Amino acid sequence: MTNLPTVGILGLGSYVPPRIVTNFDLEKMVDTSDEWIRSRTGILTRHVVDDGVTTSDLAVVASLRALESAGTSASEIDLIIVGTAVPDMTLPATACLVQDRIGAVSASAFDLSIGCSGFIYALVVGAQFVRAGAYKKILVIGAETLSKITDWQDRNTCILFGDGAGAVVLGEVPEEEGILSFDLGVDGAGGELLKLPAGGSRQPASHETVDNRLHYLKMRGNEVFKFAVKAIEESALRVLERSRLTVAEVDCFVPHQANVRIIDASAKRLGIPRERVFVNVDRYGNTSSASIPIALDEAVQEKRIGPGSLVLMVGFGGGLSWGSATVRWHSS
Ligand code: UT7
Numbered sequence: 377m378t379n380l381p382t383v384g385i386l387g388l389g390s391y392v393p394p395r396i397v398t399n400f401d402l403e404k405m406v407d408t409s410d411e412w413i414r415s416r417t418g419i420l421t422r423h424v425v426d427d428g429v430t431t432s433d434l435a436v437v438a439s440l441r442a443l444e445s446a447g448t449s450a451s452e453i454d455l456i457i458v459g460t461a462v463p464d465m466t467l468p469a470t471a472c473l474v475q476d477r478i479g480a481v482s483a484s485a486f487d488l489s490i491g492c493s494g495f496i497y498a499l500v501v502g503a504q505f506v507r508a509g510a511y512k513k514i515l516v517i518g519a520e521t522l523s524k525i526t527d528w529q530d531r532n533t534c535i536l537f538g539d540g541a542g543a544v545v546l547g548e549v550p551e552e553e554g555i556l557s558f559d560l561g562v563d564g565a566g567g568e569l570l571k572l573p574a575g576g577s578r579q580p581a582s583h584e585t586v587d588n589r590l591h592y593l594k595m596r597g598n599e600v601f602k603f604a605v606k607a608i609e610e611s612a613l614r615v616l617e618r619s620r621l622t623v624a625e626v627d628c629f630v631p632h633q634a635n636v637r638i639i640d641a642s643a644k645r646l647g648i649p650r651e652r653v654f655v656n657v658d659r660y661g662n663t664s665s666a667s668i669p670i671a672l673d674e675a676v677q678e679k680r681i682g683p684g685s686l687v688l689m690v691g692f693g694g695g696l697s698w699g700s701a702t703v704r705w706h707s708s
Pocket residue numbers: 407408409412413416417492531532533535570596597598599600601604634635638662664692693694
């Protein structure tokens with residue numbers, strides 16, 4: 377028993393842009409086929425923003441939905457954290473743009489950059505402020521417009537990614553509910569496997585970096601695949617052990633949606649039956665930091681997650697990085 381507040385998800389929301397890009401559309405752009413993409417990734421469609429639409433635009437819609445679902449007004453929010461690999465600009469932080477647009481007049485705000493693990497990291501960081509008694513309500517967002525950093529001439533990557541945003545409101549919940557345990561980690565030695573080479577201090581933007589297509593994501597997919605399956609299994613087992621729970625007790629496994637083969641392989645290694653695994657990568661592709669909160673929102677809407685459900689979330693991605701959390705779903 378502890379006097380520290382327990383922290384849970386009070387409400388959540390998500391948003392994907394309306395435009396859908398199918399595998400058949402991609403067949404017209406690069407040397408690929410619907411059959412190859414389906415069988416190697418499980419992806420059928422992804423949602424992509426129109427020109428001029430930004431990461432903060434998606435984040436704002438998801439945030440307003442999350443606030444409504446939590447019955448919280450924007451003015452009650454103490455802190456906004458946006459996990460993103462594609463901020464609107466390097467400066468100001470996308471979280472500041474969201475703060476202004478939703479009217480979160482009392483909130484401080486910052487972005488958190490750790491690739492596809494961004495949502496889990498932001499969730500864990502946000503939870504610490506509530507746990508410590510420093511803040512009462514935190515808005516945690518995963519939002520991405522990966523289409524803007526995708527090389528639409530590179531068949532190794534352009535078939536994978538999609539745009540979207542998901543958001544949750546964190547706050548105090550009764551004991552025994554909320555976030556039970558977490559596991560965060562990185563292996564920086566694997567950073568080369570998934571990177572956006574130019575635009576930072578190592579290779580500032582120049583005519584040369586643009587000509588060499590260095591402002592687009594580069595990935596050694598096969599190696600990231602192997603890392604992912606191992607990282608998911610190991611991190612999931614650690615986070616369950618920390619909350620003294622077993623795989624058999626997990627009601628809904630919500631992994632980062634990157635590739636259905638990664639999800640299936642890791643669920644099999646963990647011994648989680650398919651009916652307890654949430655999958656929507658077929659419709660959205662890999663939306664990086666947005667994938668877990670979008671999946672959570674859909675799982676709640678589909679009543680795959682309800683009051684008292686034990687939810688296991690595992691993210692992984694660039695860094696290389698991973699992050700997991702177990703959550704006992706809040707009852708109201
Ligand atoms: O968010 C976290 C980060 N990302 C990930 O989790 C992605 C992890 N990786 C993957 O999902 C998979 O590795 C990919 C889907 C990216 C690739 O699947 P794979 O089964 O690992 O294929 P591969 O990279 O080993 O390539 C197999 C073949 C190659 O041809 P050769 O060298 O065998 O002749 C590729 O050139 O498939 C070729 N290929 C394609 N063919 C048709 C690669 N991309 C395509 C494509 N269409 N789009």
